[in-house]
Amino acid sequence: MARFRYMALLGALAVAWLAAGLPVASQAPQGGILRGAIKAQDGKPLEGVAVSARANGSIITTSVWTNQRGEYVFPAMPAGAYDVWAQAVGFTRTVATPKLAGSGTVQQDFTLPPFAEMWRQFDDIEWYESLPGNTPEDKGMEGRMKRVIHHNCSTQCHNTGYLMGKRYSRADWELVWERMSRWSGFRADPPYDGEDITEKARGAEYEDDIPGGGKFTDKMLDPEGKPMGAQRRILQFYREDLIDYLTRVRGPEDYPIQWKPLPRPTGERASHVVIEYHVPEGGTIRRLDPKTGTFTVFNLGRDGSTTKVENPPFYLNPYRDGHDWARGGRNQFQELGQHDIRVGKDGYVYLPPGIGRDLDPQGNVWFSTNGAVKFDVKAEKFSVFPLPKGYEGMHNGKGIDSQGNYWAATAAGAYKLDPATGTWTLYPSVTPLGRPYGLTVDREDKAWFAQISVDKVGYVDGRTGDVGEVTLPPITDEPMTEEDKKVNRGWTWNQPLYGRGPRRLQADPRGDYVWVASHFGGYLSKIHIRTKQLTDYKLPGAFRFGSPYEPVIDKTGMLWLAMSNTDHVARFDPKTERFTFYPLPTRSTNARNIDVDNTPAVPEPWLPQQQGGKVARVQLRPNLR
Amino acid sequence: MKRPARPCSAFLALTFSILMLPIALAAQGEGMAPGGTPTPGRPTTDQQMSGEAVFYQNCTFCHEHDAQKRRLVAQFLGPTLIGLYKAKNPSDDVARALILNGIPKRMTGFRYTLIAKEVDDLIAYLKIR
Secondary structure: OHHHHHHHHHHHHHHHHHHHOOOOEOOOOOOEEEEEEEEEOOOOEOOOOEEEEEEOOEOEEEEEEOOOOOEEEOOOEOOEEEEEEEEOOOEOOEEEOOEEOOOOEEEOOEEEOEOOOHHHHOOHHHHHHHOOOOOHHHOOOOOHHHHHHHHHHOOOOEOHHHHHOOOOOHHHHHHHHHHHHHHHHOOOOOOOOHHHOOHHHHHHOOOOEOOOOOEOOOOOEOOOOOEOHHHHHHHHHOHHHHHHHHHHHHOOOOOOOOOOOOOOOOHHHHOEEEEEEEOOOOOOEEEEEOOOOEEEEEEEOOOOOEEEEEOOOOOOOOOOOOOOHHHOOOEOOOOOOOOOOEEOOOOOEEEOOOOOEEEOOOOOEEEOOOOEEEEEOOOOEEEEEOOOOOOOOEEEEEEEOOOOOEEEEEOOEEEEEEOOOOEEEEEEOOOOOOOEEEEEEOOOOEEEEEEOOOOEEEEEEOOOOOEEEEEOOOOOOOOOOHHHHHOOOOOOOOOOOOOOOEEEEEEOOOOOEEEEEEOOOOEEEEEEOOOOOEEEEEOOHHHHHOOEEEEEEOOOOOEEEEEOOOOEEEEEEOOOOEEEEEEOOOOOOOEOOOEEEOOOOOOEEEEEEOOOOEEEEEEEOOOOO | OOOOOOOOHHHHHHHHHHHOOOHHHHHHOOEEOOOOOEEOOOOOOHHHHHHHHHHHHHOHHHHOOOHHHHHHOHHHOOOOOOOHHHHOOOOHHHHHHHHHHOEOOOEOOOOOOOOHHHHHHHHHHHOOO
């Protein structure tokens, strides 16, 4: 009941904010200390429990984790009445409402009752780990169907837990397959962005092209007589196995799934602080002032004008933000999500729309999928650089070189825009139809782009115009049938079991490597920007299938990695070649992109949550304990 | 957790008629965006908020529309259900039957997925959507 009373309180607050349009409270660094201890009903201390606090009327939630003695301590927080909740998988989320004074310490202890249906609280990789790997559909290849689901049904429109949390009859799983294969079956590149799709792209949408070039020799037509396309071919190949497996494991009959929660975090992995800011509604670009916790929204008008909104409206439904893990997973279309982020050079954090962004040497924010848009951070105005008529749009990766040129991935390779002249130049990729996705520019002005459908990383030397590519080896360390090995490649959301799917990449602005996250195969790789030498690092244990998304390198040379199929952020030390995975306090975040604030002595990664309606700031405090 | 009892199939004819409500009924929803596009009503009670979350977890693929969906999967889209209860006021039993049983080859049934409270919350939300 406490949970529901708390929900009611939050809900009433959300409504009050909406009705009154009041500015949200800010959070200053000075204040009181909240601490306490957490134990199970048997009296034993619980380590690695997430404890979160949100002041009444605030959009900011601060979270910490308990140590080996079950103790937690928050950084100083402003005076006020708080909602504080503690939760861990297998335990009932428990809420308290302490009041903090302007200074001094408040002790708030918790005793957590058990929670029987722990799967409702699961992270996506806990679902993945728990799925059976030796069913008849696995055909003697341990974990085959888990990986088929990971490579085809957990590719970030929704993740593993969202799908597997549902149970349907066989007929209904067949219906789900039909709709998903239709949704996924269209060719994902050239772009498909609704009203903005170009006529050229529209005409090519249903071509039956092979990723990497050429046409399929065996025509496969859908019920409407259109070529199926690369993605639906994969789903067609796995149709019977998928429907049999889903009906077996998540059908009307109970299947004896052996639930496998991750071990709770300990030591260094439980010593961080996460501060989450709810994101307001609407706007072309949203700007957060981390010092005050307030947002400003800027809108780009159809006439090119800019309007500014201070204290924009928020829509907060506490059942939809993932702070209560037992509410289950969500999908990316469900929430007021945020895909991209850039920590500005001016102390603000920018949340641009769409997919792909970068800062120019002056700190201005660039983005857009159809042409380029610059947001001048000092003048607070947008400038639009449209693509010439007939040019295909672009997708995903954007980057700015040292000369201020704007680079963007497109179906055929990479565009360069010279903002001074408005001239666009296309540099075709060596391998065609490789689905260029993420893009980054290294410190020698080479633009690198991940070709997700052919496991290659292309590049353009911005100083010479030379193009080339680096090939990533296929996945061979996971069991698969001979037929699995012969399945053709997909474009984006469907991949064969041997596909790596390099998705996002970032150049080290101070170093000689481009870092590449292979989304499907679970690899982090580095490529030397001059020798092109490739070095692979496989993600360890359960995190292998956490879907690494975008890396970023901080000023100390440490790499941070957003992961979309788990509520963790990874840190990779290139010197020790060791990964550390820090939990995030929100369930079903689907955090994809990442940036890092290098201003503090210890850099702080920032992650937008595609499904949580929040952005998260991660602070390490290794000396606290 | 307790799952809801399977409802009487006698409601199915009625539920089918509700699902087939023309999308034009959506114009009677709680709000209107610029250009005349209806927007969903927003919850004001705890139960409606919970129901909105259930809706967005389970119903949006077919019951929320955008240009991309209309182009790619138009044949799968159901009505937006905006203003459903203003246009036609189905009983809770009718709504529950539709949610739990679905419609063969058109809508999945949620009797194995949703618990009774989630169905109640969803219906409370649909009443103000």
